[in-house]
Amino acid sequence: MYFEWQGPNPVQLRCIDKYFETPDTISIKLAPLECQPAAANPVTFDFKPGQFITIGVEIAQKIEYRAYSLSSVPEESHLQLTIKRVEAGKVSNYLIDTFQVGDVLLALAPNGEFNSIDHPPKLINGKRKALLISAGCGITPVYAMAKQWLESQIDIDVHFLHVAKSAQHTIYFDALEALAVTHDSFQLSLLLKDASGTAHPQGRLDKAWLEQLVPDLLERTVYLCGPNQFMQDTRDNLQVLAFDMGNFFQESFTPAKDAEMSSEEAEQQVNEKNVTVSVEAFGKEIVAQQGAVLADTLEAAGLPLIVACRSGICGSCKCKVTPGSVNSTSHETLTADEIEQGYVLACSSTIENDLAVQIG
Known part of the structure:
Protein backbone atom coordinates (compact mmCIF):
# COMPACT_ATOMS: atom_id res chain seq x y z
CA MET A 1 0.00 0.00 0.00
CA TYR A 2 1.34 3.40 -0.99
CA PHE A 3 1.48 6.38 1.34
CA GLU A 4 -1.39 8.78 0.57
CA TRP A 5 -0.43 12.41 0.10
CA GLN A 6 -3.06 15.07 0.78
CA GLY A 7 -3.09 16.94 -2.52
CA PRO A 8 -1.63 20.44 -2.10
CA ASN A 9 -1.77 20.18 1.70
CA PRO A 10 1.34 19.24 3.71
CA VAL A 11 1.46 16.04 5.74
CA GLN A 12 3.46 15.20 8.85
CA LEU A 13 6.43 12.83 8.65
CA ARG A 14 8.67 11.68 11.49
CA CYS A 15 12.46 11.39 11.41
CA ILE A 16 13.42 7.74 12.07
CA ASP A 17 17.16 8.04 11.38
CA LYS A 18 19.84 10.71 10.97
CA TYR A 19 23.54 10.30 10.24
CA PHE A 20 26.49 12.14 8.70
CA GLU A 21 27.54 11.34 5.13
CA THR A 22 30.48 13.80 5.24
CA PRO A 23 31.61 16.36 7.87
CA ASP A 24 29.11 18.91 6.48
CA THR A 25 26.36 16.68 5.08
CA ILE A 26 23.68 14.53 6.71
CA SER A 27 21.04 12.09 5.55
CA ILE A 28 17.69 11.82 7.30
CA LYS A 29 15.03 9.17 6.88
CA LEU A 30 11.38 10.16 7.12
CA ALA A 31 8.41 7.86 7.68
CA PRO A 32 4.66 8.23 8.37
CA LEU A 33 3.76 9.03 11.99
CA GLU A 34 2.14 5.59 12.36
CA CYS A 35 5.12 3.84 10.75
CA GLN A 36 5.50 0.14 11.71
CA PRO A 37 8.62 -1.16 9.91
CA ALA A 38 8.04 -4.73 11.06
CA ALA A 39 4.50 -4.86 9.70
CA ALA A 40 3.70 -7.56 7.15
CA ASN A 41 2.58 -4.96 4.59
CA PRO A 42 4.22 -1.62 5.52
CA VAL A 43 3.16 1.57 3.80
CA THR A 44 5.65 2.49 1.07
CA PHE A 45 6.34 5.61 -0.97
CA ASP A 46 5.85 5.97 -4.71
CA PHE A 47 7.69 8.65 -6.71
CA LYS A 48 10.00 9.05 -9.68
CA PRO A 49 13.74 8.78 -8.92
CA GLY A 50 15.30 12.22 -9.29
CA GLN A 51 12.28 14.08 -7.87
CA PHE A 52 12.28 16.25 -4.75
CA ILE A 53 9.94 16.97 -1.86
CA THR A 54 9.24 20.27 -0.17
CA ILE A 55 9.57 20.13 3.62
CA GLY A 56 8.60 22.62 6.31
CA VAL A 57 10.22 23.01 9.73
CA GLU A 58 9.42 25.46 12.51
CA ILE A 59 12.27 27.88 13.22
CA ALA A 60 11.80 30.88 15.52
CA GLN A 61 8.01 30.32 15.51
CA LYS A 62 7.78 30.41 11.72
CA ILE A 63 7.41 27.52 9.29
CA GLU A 64 10.29 27.64 6.80
CA TYR A 65 9.91 25.62 3.58
CA ARG A 66 12.69 24.25 1.39
CA ALA A 67 12.91 21.72 -1.46
CA TYR A 68 15.33 18.77 -1.24
CA SER A 69 15.92 15.96 -3.72
CA LEU A 70 15.10 12.41 -2.66
CA SER A 71 18.08 10.07 -2.31
CA SER A 72 15.99 6.97 -1.60
CA VAL A 73 14.21 4.82 -4.17
CA PRO A 74 10.49 4.02 -4.61
CA GLU A 75 8.78 1.11 -2.85
CA GLU A 76 10.58 1.74 0.47
CA SER A 77 8.84 2.47 3.78
CA HIS A 78 10.77 5.72 4.24
CA LEU A 79 11.96 8.73 2.28
CA GLN A 80 15.61 9.75 2.50
CA LEU A 81 16.92 13.29 2.10
CA THR A 82 20.57 14.31 2.03
CA ILE A 83 21.27 17.87 3.20
CA LYS A 84 24.53 19.78 2.89
CA ARG A 85 25.36 22.66 5.20
CA VAL A 86 24.99 26.04 3.49
CA GLU A 87 26.68 29.15 4.84
CA ALA A 88 23.99 31.12 6.69
CA GLY A 89 21.46 28.52 5.52
CA LYS A 90 18.56 28.75 7.94
CA VAL A 91 16.94 25.38 7.19
CA SER A 92 20.00 23.28 6.28
CA ASN A 93 21.82 24.37 9.45
CA TYR A 94 18.73 23.70 11.56
CA LEU A 95 18.37 20.20 10.15
CA ILE A 96 22.06 19.43 10.72
CA ASP A 97 22.45 21.01 14.16
CA THR A 98 19.04 20.79 15.85
CA PHE A 99 16.62 18.39 14.11
CA GLN A 100 16.72 14.95 15.76
CA VAL A 101 15.36 11.41 15.39
CA GLY A 102 11.76 11.46 16.57
CA ASP A 103 11.13 15.03 15.45
CA VAL A 104 8.28 15.78 13.03
CA LEU A 105 8.24 18.00 9.96
CA LEU A 106 5.77 18.93 7.22
CA ALA A 107 6.10 17.61 3.68
CA LEU A 108 4.47 18.10 0.30
CA ALA A 109 4.16 15.33 -2.30
CA PRO A 110 7.17 14.50 -4.54
CA ASN A 111 7.48 16.63 -7.64
CA GLY A 112 9.91 17.53 -10.39
CA GLU A 113 10.43 17.05 -14.11
CA PHE A 114 14.04 15.91 -13.64
CA ASN A 115 13.58 12.17 -13.18
CA SER A 116 14.43 8.83 -14.74
CA ILE A 117 10.85 7.80 -15.50
CA ASP A 118 9.69 10.69 -17.67
CA HIS A 119 13.14 10.91 -19.31
CA PRO A 120 14.57 7.38 -19.57
CA PRO A 121 17.94 6.78 -21.28
CA LYS A 122 17.53 6.77 -25.02
CA GLU A 251 18.18 19.83 -12.55
CA SER A 252 18.46 23.30 -11.06
CA PHE A 253 17.03 25.19 -8.13
CA THR A 254 18.59 28.47 -9.23
CA PRO A 255 16.33 31.46 -8.44
CA ALA A 256 14.67 32.90 -11.52
CA LYS A 257 15.82 36.42 -10.70
CA ASP A 258 19.15 37.60 -9.24
CA ALA A 259 19.04 39.29 -5.85
CA GLU A 260 21.24 42.16 -7.07
CA MET A 261 19.91 44.89 -9.38
CA SER A 262 21.75 47.12 -11.77
CA SER A 263 21.62 50.86 -11.16
CA GLU A 264 19.22 51.23 -14.10
CA GLU A 265 16.88 48.62 -12.61
CA ALA A 266 17.03 50.27 -9.20
CA GLU A 267 16.20 53.67 -10.70
CA GLN A 268 13.32 52.16 -12.65
CA GLN A 269 11.96 50.52 -9.50
CA VAL A 270 11.99 53.83 -7.63
CA ASN A 271 9.90 55.38 -10.39
CA GLU A 272 7.36 52.54 -10.47
CA LYS A 273 3.94 53.08 -8.93
CA ASN A 274 2.26 51.38 -6.00
CA VAL A 275 -0.40 48.73 -6.60
CA THR A 276 -2.94 47.02 -4.35
CA VAL A 277 -2.88 43.28 -3.64
CA SER A 278 -6.15 41.98 -2.18
CA VAL A 279 -6.34 38.59 -0.45
CA GLU A 280 -10.02 38.44 0.51
CA ALA A 281 -9.94 35.04 2.25
CA PHE A 282 -7.50 36.44 4.83
CA GLY A 283 -8.93 39.95 5.02
CA LYS A 284 -5.72 41.48 3.67
CA GLU A 285 -5.24 44.45 1.37
CA ILE A 286 -1.54 45.07 0.74
CA VAL A 287 0.13 48.06 -0.85
CA ALA A 288 3.05 46.85 -2.97
CA GLN A 289 5.42 48.33 -5.49
CA GLN A 290 4.88 47.60 -9.16
CA GLY A 291 7.52 45.09 -10.23
CA ALA A 292 7.75 43.42 -6.81
CA VAL A 293 7.85 39.61 -6.68
CA LEU A 294 4.40 38.36 -5.69
CA ALA A 295 5.76 35.68 -3.33
CA ASP A 296 7.87 38.23 -1.43
CA THR A 297 4.88 40.54 -1.08
CA LEU A 298 2.60 37.81 0.28
CA GLU A 299 5.27 36.48 2.65
CA ALA A 300 6.01 39.96 4.02
CA ALA A 301 2.30 40.31 4.83
CA GLY A 302 2.42 37.12 6.92
CA LEU A 303 0.22 35.10 4.60
CA PRO A 304 0.53 31.27 4.65
CA LEU A 305 2.15 30.83 1.25
CA ILE A 306 4.59 27.94 0.83
CA VAL A 307 7.66 29.14 -1.08
CA ALA A 308 10.29 26.42 -1.29
CA CYS A 309 12.50 26.37 -4.40
CA ARG A 310 12.01 30.04 -5.44
CA SER A 311 12.87 28.88 -8.96
CA GLY A 312 9.51 28.20 -10.55
CA ILE A 313 10.19 24.46 -10.33
CA CYS A 314 8.44 22.93 -7.31
CA GLY A 315 4.99 24.51 -7.71
CA SER A 316 4.46 24.96 -3.96
CA CYS A 317 3.59 28.68 -4.32
CA LYS A 318 0.77 28.22 -6.85
CA CYS A 319 -1.99 30.79 -6.49
CA LYS A 320 -4.78 32.29 -8.57
CA VAL A 321 -4.63 35.95 -9.60
CA THR A 322 -6.57 38.53 -11.57
CA PRO A 323 -5.85 37.98 -15.29
CA GLY A 324 -3.20 40.33 -16.69
CA SER A 325 -2.08 41.53 -13.26
CA VAL A 326 1.34 39.81 -13.10
CA ASN A 327 4.24 38.98 -15.38
CA SER A 328 5.37 35.35 -14.97
CA THR A 329 8.69 33.84 -16.04
CA SER A 330 7.81 30.22 -15.25
CA HIS A 331 4.71 28.02 -15.55
CA GLU A 332 6.66 24.77 -15.27
CA THR A 333 4.40 22.82 -12.88
CA LEU A 334 1.09 24.30 -14.03
CA THR A 335 -1.29 22.56 -16.41
CA ALA A 336 -2.78 24.32 -19.41
CA ASP A 337 -6.16 24.37 -17.64
CA GLU A 338 -4.66 25.95 -14.51
CA ILE A 339 -2.96 28.67 -16.57
CA GLU A 340 -6.26 29.34 -18.36
CA GLN A 341 -7.98 29.70 -14.96
CA GLY A 342 -5.44 32.30 -13.85
CA TYR A 343 -3.03 30.29 -11.73
CA VAL A 344 0.58 31.46 -11.49
CA LEU A 345 3.72 30.62 -9.52
CA ALA A 346 4.15 33.45 -7.05
CA CYS A 347 7.94 33.08 -6.81
CA SER A 348 8.26 33.66 -10.57
CA SER A 349 5.67 36.41 -10.94
CA THR A 350 6.11 40.17 -10.62
CA ILE A 351 3.20 42.47 -9.88
CA GLU A 352 2.15 44.77 -12.75
CA ASN A 353 -1.33 46.01 -11.77
CA ASP A 354 -3.82 45.90 -8.90
CA LEU A 355 -4.84 42.31 -8.29
CA ALA A 356 -6.82 39.85 -6.20
CA VAL A 357 -5.11 36.65 -5.02
CA GLN A 358 -6.46 33.27 -3.99
CA ILE A 359 -3.88 31.17 -2.14
CA GLY A 360 -3.96 27.38 -2.50
Whole structure:
Protein backbone atom coordinates (compact mmCIF):
# COMPACT_ATOMS: atom_id res chain seq x y z
CA MET A 1 0.00 0.00 0.00
CA TYR A 2 1.34 3.40 -0.99
CA PHE A 3 1.48 6.38 1.34
CA GLU A 4 -1.39 8.78 0.57
CA TRP A 5 -0.43 12.41 0.10
CA GLN A 6 -3.06 15.07 0.78
CA GLY A 7 -3.09 16.94 -2.52
CA PRO A 8 -1.63 20.44 -2.10
CA ASN A 9 -1.77 20.18 1.70
CA PRO A 10 1.34 19.24 3.71
CA VAL A 11 1.46 16.04 5.74
CA GLN A 12 3.46 15.20 8.85
CA LEU A 13 6.43 12.83 8.65
CA ARG A 14 8.67 11.68 11.49
CA CYS A 15 12.46 11.39 11.41
CA ILE A 16 13.42 7.74 12.07
CA ASP A 17 17.16 8.04 11.38
CA LYS A 18 19.84 10.71 10.97
CA TYR A 19 23.54 10.30 10.24
CA PHE A 20 26.49 12.14 8.70
CA GLU A 21 27.54 11.34 5.13
CA THR A 22 30.48 13.80 5.24
CA PRO A 23 31.61 16.36 7.87
CA ASP A 24 29.11 18.91 6.48
CA THR A 25 26.36 16.68 5.08
CA ILE A 26 23.68 14.53 6.71
CA SER A 27 21.04 12.09 5.55
CA ILE A 28 17.69 11.82 7.30
CA LYS A 29 15.03 9.17 6.88
CA LEU A 30 11.38 10.16 7.12
CA ALA A 31 8.41 7.86 7.68
CA PRO A 32 4.66 8.23 8.37
CA LEU A 33 3.76 9.03 11.99
CA GLU A 34 2.14 5.59 12.36
CA CYS A 35 5.12 3.84 10.75
CA GLN A 36 5.50 0.14 11.71
CA PRO A 37 8.62 -1.16 9.91
CA ALA A 38 8.04 -4.73 11.06
CA ALA A 39 4.50 -4.86 9.70
CA ALA A 40 3.70 -7.56 7.15
CA ASN A 41 2.58 -4.96 4.59
CA PRO A 42 4.22 -1.62 5.52
CA VAL A 43 3.16 1.57 3.80
CA THR A 44 5.65 2.49 1.07
CA PHE A 45 6.34 5.61 -0.97
CA ASP A 46 5.85 5.97 -4.71
CA PHE A 47 7.69 8.65 -6.71
CA LYS A 48 10.00 9.05 -9.68
CA PRO A 49 13.74 8.78 -8.92
CA GLY A 50 15.30 12.22 -9.29
CA GLN A 51 12.28 14.08 -7.87
CA PHE A 52 12.28 16.25 -4.75
CA ILE A 53 9.94 16.97 -1.86
CA THR A 54 9.24 20.27 -0.17
CA ILE A 55 9.57 20.13 3.62
CA GLY A 56 8.60 22.62 6.31
CA VAL A 57 10.22 23.01 9.73
CA GLU A 58 9.42 25.46 12.51
CA ILE A 59 12.27 27.88 13.22
CA ALA A 60 11.80 30.88 15.52
CA GLN A 61 8.01 30.32 15.51
CA LYS A 62 7.78 30.41 11.72
CA ILE A 63 7.41 27.52 9.29
CA GLU A 64 10.29 27.64 6.80
CA TYR A 65 9.91 25.62 3.58
CA ARG A 66 12.69 24.25 1.39
CA ALA A 67 12.91 21.72 -1.46
CA TYR A 68 15.33 18.77 -1.24
CA SER A 69 15.92 15.96 -3.72
CA LEU A 70 15.10 12.41 -2.66
CA SER A 71 18.08 10.07 -2.31
CA SER A 72 15.99 6.97 -1.60
CA VAL A 73 14.21 4.82 -4.17
CA PRO A 74 10.49 4.02 -4.61
CA GLU A 75 8.78 1.11 -2.85
CA GLU A 76 10.58 1.74 0.47
CA SER A 77 8.84 2.47 3.78
CA HIS A 78 10.77 5.72 4.24
CA LEU A 79 11.96 8.73 2.28
CA GLN A 80 15.61 9.75 2.50
CA LEU A 81 16.92 13.29 2.10
CA THR A 82 20.57 14.31 2.03
CA ILE A 83 21.27 17.87 3.20
CA LYS A 84 24.53 19.78 2.89
CA ARG A 85 25.36 22.66 5.20
CA VAL A 86 24.99 26.04 3.49
CA GLU A 87 26.68 29.15 4.84
CA ALA A 88 23.99 31.12 6.69
CA GLY A 89 21.46 28.52 5.52
CA LYS A 90 18.56 28.75 7.94
CA VAL A 91 16.94 25.38 7.19
CA SER A 92 20.00 23.28 6.28
CA ASN A 93 21.82 24.37 9.45
CA TYR A 94 18.73 23.70 11.56
CA LEU A 95 18.37 20.20 10.15
CA ILE A 96 22.06 19.43 10.72
CA ASP A 97 22.45 21.01 14.16
CA THR A 98 19.04 20.79 15.85
CA PHE A 99 16.62 18.39 14.11
CA GLN A 100 16.72 14.95 15.76
CA VAL A 101 15.36 11.41 15.39
CA GLY A 102 11.76 11.46 16.57
CA ASP A 103 11.13 15.03 15.45
CA VAL A 104 8.28 15.78 13.03
CA LEU A 105 8.24 18.00 9.96
CA LEU A 106 5.77 18.93 7.22
CA ALA A 107 6.10 17.61 3.68
CA LEU A 108 4.47 18.10 0.30
CA ALA A 109 4.16 15.33 -2.30
CA PRO A 110 7.17 14.50 -4.54
CA ASN A 111 7.48 16.63 -7.64
CA GLY A 112 9.91 17.53 -10.39
CA GLU A 113 10.43 17.05 -14.11
CA PHE A 114 14.04 15.91 -13.64
CA ASN A 115 13.58 12.17 -13.18
CA SER A 116 14.43 8.83 -14.74
CA ILE A 117 10.85 7.80 -15.50
CA ASP A 118 9.69 10.69 -17.67
CA HIS A 119 13.14 10.91 -19.31
CA PRO A 120 14.57 7.38 -19.57
CA PRO A 121 17.94 6.78 -21.28
CA LYS A 122 17.53 6.77 -25.02
CA LEU A 123 18.33 3.85 -27.26
CA ILE A 124 21.53 4.84 -29.10
CA ASN A 125 23.23 2.35 -31.42
CA GLY A 126 21.05 -0.41 -30.00
CA LYS A 127 21.96 0.23 -26.31
CA ARG A 128 20.67 2.26 -23.38
CA LYS A 129 23.59 4.03 -21.76
CA ALA A 130 23.33 6.75 -19.11
CA LEU A 131 25.92 9.23 -17.89
CA LEU A 132 25.16 10.82 -14.52
CA ILE A 133 27.27 13.93 -13.83
CA SER A 134 27.18 15.67 -10.45
CA ALA A 135 29.09 17.84 -8.02
CA GLY A 136 28.52 18.54 -4.33
CA CYS A 137 24.98 17.84 -3.11
CA GLY A 138 23.86 17.60 -6.73
CA ILE A 139 24.74 13.94 -6.38
CA THR A 140 21.46 13.31 -4.52
CA PRO A 141 18.92 12.92 -7.36
CA VAL A 142 21.28 11.16 -9.77
CA TYR A 143 22.30 8.71 -7.05
CA ALA A 144 18.62 7.79 -6.65
CA MET A 145 18.35 7.31 -10.43
CA ALA A 146 21.39 5.03 -10.51
CA LYS A 147 20.15 2.88 -7.61
CA GLN A 148 16.73 2.45 -9.19
CA TRP A 149 18.16 1.44 -12.56
CA LEU A 150 20.52 -1.09 -10.97
CA GLU A 151 17.87 -2.55 -8.65
CA SER A 152 15.33 -2.89 -11.46
CA GLN A 153 17.82 -5.03 -13.42
CA ILE A 154 16.88 -3.42 -16.71
CA ASP A 155 19.40 -3.64 -19.53
CA ILE A 156 21.27 -0.36 -19.05
CA ASP A 157 24.88 0.74 -18.79
CA VAL A 158 25.37 3.40 -16.07
CA HIS A 159 28.44 5.64 -15.89
CA PHE A 160 28.54 7.80 -12.73
CA LEU A 161 30.84 10.85 -12.85
CA HIS A 162 31.07 12.88 -9.65
CA VAL A 163 33.29 15.83 -8.75
CA ALA A 164 34.23 16.60 -5.13
CA LYS A 165 36.91 18.20 -2.93
CA SER A 166 38.23 14.89 -1.58
CA ALA A 167 37.18 11.36 -0.66
CA GLN A 168 36.18 12.61 2.80
CA HIS A 169 33.88 15.21 1.21
CA THR A 170 32.35 12.81 -1.33
CA ILE A 171 28.74 12.08 -0.40
CA TYR A 172 27.96 8.31 -0.60
CA PHE A 173 31.69 7.54 -1.19
CA ASP A 174 31.58 3.99 0.25
CA ALA A 175 28.19 3.25 -1.32
CA LEU A 176 29.40 4.32 -4.77
CA GLU A 177 32.51 2.18 -4.56
CA ALA A 178 30.37 -0.76 -3.44
CA LEU A 179 28.06 -0.33 -6.44
CA ALA A 180 31.10 -0.37 -8.75
CA VAL A 181 32.20 -3.69 -7.22
CA THR A 182 28.82 -5.43 -7.19
CA HIS A 183 27.39 -4.28 -10.55
CA ASP A 184 29.14 -4.96 -13.85
CA SER A 185 26.85 -2.43 -15.53
CA PHE A 186 27.96 0.42 -13.21
CA GLN A 187 31.14 2.39 -13.84
CA LEU A 188 32.33 4.98 -11.32
CA SER A 189 34.51 8.00 -12.10
CA LEU A 190 35.37 10.28 -9.17
CA LEU A 191 37.34 13.40 -10.02
CA LEU A 192 38.75 14.92 -6.83
CA LYS A 193 40.41 18.23 -6.10
CA ASP A 194 42.57 16.33 -3.59
CA ALA A 195 42.81 12.61 -4.41
CA SER A 196 45.29 11.78 -1.62
CA GLY A 197 44.94 8.22 -0.36
CA THR A 198 42.71 7.10 -3.24
CA ALA A 199 43.13 5.57 -6.67
CA HIS A 200 40.86 8.21 -8.19
CA PRO A 201 42.15 10.95 -10.50
CA GLN A 202 42.75 14.52 -9.35
CA GLY A 203 41.66 17.57 -11.33
CA ARG A 204 38.88 19.94 -12.36
CA LEU A 205 36.22 18.76 -14.78
CA ASP A 206 36.70 20.21 -18.26
CA LYS A 207 36.40 19.12 -21.87
CA ALA A 208 39.62 17.07 -21.73
CA TRP A 209 38.53 15.19 -18.60
CA LEU A 210 35.11 14.45 -20.09
CA GLU A 211 36.77 12.91 -23.15
CA GLN A 212 39.26 10.95 -21.04
CA LEU A 213 36.87 9.65 -18.38
CA VAL A 214 33.93 8.96 -20.71
CA PRO A 215 35.30 7.97 -24.13
CA ASP A 216 31.84 6.82 -25.29
CA LEU A 217 30.23 10.10 -24.20
CA LEU A 218 28.36 10.62 -27.49
CA GLU A 219 26.57 7.26 -27.06
CA ARG A 220 25.00 8.22 -23.73
CA THR A 221 22.03 10.12 -22.30
CA VAL A 222 23.34 12.70 -19.82
CA TYR A 223 21.73 13.69 -16.50
CA LEU A 224 23.39 16.66 -14.78
CA CYS A 225 22.99 18.19 -11.31
CA GLY A 226 25.21 20.44 -9.23
CA PRO A 227 26.08 24.08 -8.53
CA ASN A 228 24.90 26.49 -11.18
CA GLN A 229 28.32 27.46 -12.58
CA PHE A 230 29.40 23.80 -12.65
CA MET A 231 26.31 22.90 -14.67
CA GLN A 232 26.80 25.78 -17.07
CA ASP A 233 30.46 24.88 -17.64
CA THR A 234 29.61 21.21 -18.16
CA ARG A 235 26.81 22.06 -20.57
CA ASP A 236 29.19 24.30 -22.55
CA ASN A 237 31.82 21.55 -22.68
CA LEU A 238 29.28 19.03 -23.94
CA GLN A 239 28.26 21.36 -26.74
CA VAL A 240 31.89 21.93 -27.74
CA LEU A 241 32.26 18.14 -27.93
CA ALA A 242 29.29 18.01 -30.35
CA PHE A 243 27.08 16.17 -27.86
CA ASP A 244 23.46 15.81 -28.97
CA MET A 245 21.69 18.08 -26.45
CA GLY A 246 18.45 16.30 -27.23
CA ASN A 247 19.91 13.57 -25.00
CA PHE A 248 20.65 15.99 -22.14
CA PHE A 249 18.68 16.66 -18.93
CA GLN A 250 19.57 18.77 -15.92
CA GLU A 251 18.18 19.83 -12.55
CA SER A 252 18.46 23.30 -11.06
CA PHE A 253 17.03 25.19 -8.13
CA THR A 254 18.59 28.47 -9.23
CA PRO A 255 16.33 31.46 -8.44
CA ALA A 256 14.67 32.90 -11.52
CA LYS A 257 15.82 36.42 -10.70
CA ASP A 258 19.15 37.60 -9.24
CA ALA A 259 19.04 39.29 -5.85
CA GLU A 260 21.24 42.16 -7.07
CA MET A 261 19.91 44.89 -9.38
CA SER A 262 21.75 47.12 -11.77
CA SER A 263 21.62 50.86 -11.16
CA GLU A 264 19.22 51.23 -14.10
CA GLU A 265 16.88 48.62 -12.61
CA ALA A 266 17.03 50.27 -9.20
CA GLU A 267 16.20 53.67 -10.70
CA GLN A 268 13.32 52.16 -12.65
CA GLN A 269 11.96 50.52 -9.50
CA VAL A 270 11.99 53.83 -7.63
CA ASN A 271 9.90 55.38 -10.39
CA GLU A 272 7.36 52.54 -10.47
CA LYS A 273 3.94 53.08 -8.93
CA ASN A 274 2.26 51.38 -6.00
CA VAL A 275 -0.40 48.73 -6.60
CA THR A 276 -2.94 47.02 -4.35
CA VAL A 277 -2.88 43.28 -3.64
CA SER A 278 -6.15 41.98 -2.18
CA VAL A 279 -6.34 38.59 -0.45
CA GLU A 280 -10.02 38.44 0.51
CA ALA A 281 -9.94 35.04 2.25
CA PHE A 282 -7.50 36.44 4.83
CA GLY A 283 -8.93 39.95 5.02
CA LYS A 284 -5.72 41.48 3.67
CA GLU A 285 -5.24 44.45 1.37
CA ILE A 286 -1.54 45.07 0.74
CA VAL A 287 0.13 48.06 -0.85
CA ALA A 288 3.05 46.85 -2.97
CA GLN A 289 5.42 48.33 -5.49
CA GLN A 290 4.88 47.60 -9.16
CA GLY A 291 7.52 45.09 -10.23
CA ALA A 292 7.75 43.42 -6.81
CA VAL A 293 7.85 39.61 -6.68
CA LEU A 294 4.40 38.36 -5.69
CA ALA A 295 5.76 35.68 -3.33
CA ASP A 296 7.87 38.23 -1.43
CA THR A 297 4.88 40.54 -1.08
CA LEU A 298 2.60 37.81 0.28
CA GLU A 299 5.27 36.48 2.65
CA ALA A 300 6.01 39.96 4.02
CA ALA A 301 2.30 40.31 4.83
CA GLY A 302 2.42 37.12 6.92
CA LEU A 303 0.22 35.10 4.60
CA PRO A 304 0.53 31.27 4.65
CA LEU A 305 2.15 30.83 1.25
CA ILE A 306 4.59 27.94 0.83
CA VAL A 307 7.66 29.14 -1.08
CA ALA A 308 10.29 26.42 -1.29
CA CYS A 309 12.50 26.37 -4.40
CA ARG A 310 12.01 30.04 -5.44
CA SER A 311 12.87 28.88 -8.96
CA GLY A 312 9.51 28.20 -10.55
CA ILE A 313 10.19 24.46 -10.33
CA CYS A 314 8.44 22.93 -7.31
CA GLY A 315 4.99 24.51 -7.71
CA SER A 316 4.46 24.96 -3.96
CA CYS A 317 3.59 28.68 -4.32
CA LYS A 318 0.77 28.22 -6.85
CA CYS A 319 -1.99 30.79 -6.49
CA LYS A 320 -4.78 32.29 -8.57
CA VAL A 321 -4.63 35.95 -9.60
CA THR A 322 -6.57 38.53 -11.57
CA PRO A 323 -5.85 37.98 -15.29
CA GLY A 324 -3.20 40.33 -16.69
CA SER A 325 -2.08 41.53 -13.26
CA VAL A 326 1.34 39.81 -13.10
CA ASN A 327 4.24 38.98 -15.38
CA SER A 328 5.37 35.35 -14.97
CA THR A 329 8.69 33.84 -16.04
CA SER A 330 7.81 30.22 -15.25
CA HIS A 331 4.71 28.02 -15.55
CA GLU A 332 6.66 24.77 -15.27
CA THR A 333 4.40 22.82 -12.88
CA LEU A 334 1.09 24.30 -14.03
CA THR A 335 -1.29 22.56 -16.41
CA ALA A 336 -2.78 24.32 -19.41
CA ASP A 337 -6.16 24.37 -17.64
CA GLU A 338 -4.66 25.95 -14.51
CA ILE A 339 -2.96 28.67 -16.57
CA GLU A 340 -6.26 29.34 -18.36
CA GLN A 341 -7.98 29.70 -14.96
CA GLY A 342 -5.44 32.30 -13.85
CA TYR A 343 -3.03 30.29 -11.73
CA VAL A 344 0.58 31.46 -11.49
CA LEU A 345 3.72 30.62 -9.52
CA ALA A 346 4.15 33.45 -7.05
CA CYS A 347 7.94 33.08 -6.81
CA SER A 348 8.26 33.66 -10.57
CA SER A 349 5.67 36.41 -10.94
CA THR A 350 6.11 40.17 -10.62
CA ILE A 351 3.20 42.47 -9.88
CA GLU A 352 2.15 44.77 -12.75
CA ASN A 353 -1.33 46.01 -11.77
CA ASP A 354 -3.82 45.90 -8.90
CA LEU A 355 -4.84 42.31 -8.29
CA ALA A 356 -6.82 39.85 -6.20
CA VAL A 357 -5.11 36.65 -5.02
CA GLN A 358 -6.46 33.27 -3.99
CA ILE A 359 -3.88 31.17 -2.14
CA GLY A 360 -3.96 27.38 -2.50
